[in-house]
Amino acid sequence: MEELTVVQKIAAYALPILFAITVHEAAHGYAAKYFGDLTAERMGRITLNPFKHIDPIGTILLPAISIIFGGILFGWAKPVPVNFGQLRRPKQDMLWVALAGPASNFVMALLWGLVLARVGQFPDAAQAYVSQMSLAGVQINLVLLVLNLFPLPPLDGGRIAVSLLPMSAAIKFAQLERYGMLILIALLFTGILGIVLSPVLRFFQHLLTVLVF
Template identity: 85%
Template sequence: MEMTVIQKIAAYALPVLFAITVHEAAHGYAAKFFGDLTAERLGRITLNPLKHIDPIGTILLPALSVLLGGVLFGWAKPVPVNFAQLRRPKQDMLWVALAGPASNFVMALAWGLILARVDLLPPSSHVFMTQMSLAGIQINLVLLVLNLFPLPPLDGGRIAVSLLPMRAAIKFAQIERYGMLILIALLFTGILGILLSPVLRFFQHLLTLLII
């Protein structure tokens, strides 16, 4: 049964909100655990999506992506982290950055388990829940892989800065001011898709192994 445009947007809405909200909250929780209370003081360690929604990046762009059938793309308001306040700034940066993508993998796994057991739900909900589960898997794996790309200010860039020797880390971190421009250029030239596809396939395969 073919879903209407409204049903399709509704099926994507909840996974998008969860994926972005939990991702940002995970950064905040990790930062607090390692000593930085900036996000907590600003009320950003929360699962309330209203605290994390960016009208363009969280609502408009993902909706257009779904309607036009393009690559799902979007963002939320980043949770503020003062890395200088972490107990071991360079080392702990890795765990704070990794918390977001890790939460996306856990959510992809959860949606995968729902998909595998959709037959336990009422028959009338099978089509909608199948679409929602597939959307949840897709959104979270794309966010996971995209954020692991080693380009500041993405999480992968923070992870790279944490792992590089100090001198190289300082130079690499300076790319951040151009990071979004580089990312958009890679996206529209198709290079980003070529670079991320093998990593996305790896996580899809891993997810399949864990669900079966």
């Protein structure tokens, strides 16, 4: 298969990135609606329209830079608004609303993996592009899955931790949210985040390989 140009490589990553963030955020919205919170629906955010979820810097600029220079794929979308107080059982249902996003990323990684495993069935001229796009889909969704499961508010893993902790501990832990992104960025640039997440990422990569190949 021929090597892709930089432009072709960015184009191959564009669709998986848009799907990954759009379905992830919409999944939160659907789950919140199911458990009683209609905030996202009223704001028109329960949608697969990617333009409703795109953050110019987090969704476009940072991923493009990382693709071009080969760094860690890092970015974010506009979070779907969830009023946890409107859920029927706020503390318990928070778990499922938070888990919906990472779960959707695993399903998408599985689907892209199925495409990658069958890339030889595509026409020869399209195999390089389809291979790169499906590989990107697997990588992006697994990274988003693992990153979002990291137990730090406001990441999904932080919400899950708040849901599972006893009330007194949950209240104190939730207060970290105001510093969450600063802590996350510090962990990223010091390399600690990669060290912590790598074993979890390898686990899901192995799981995906067993299921697909």
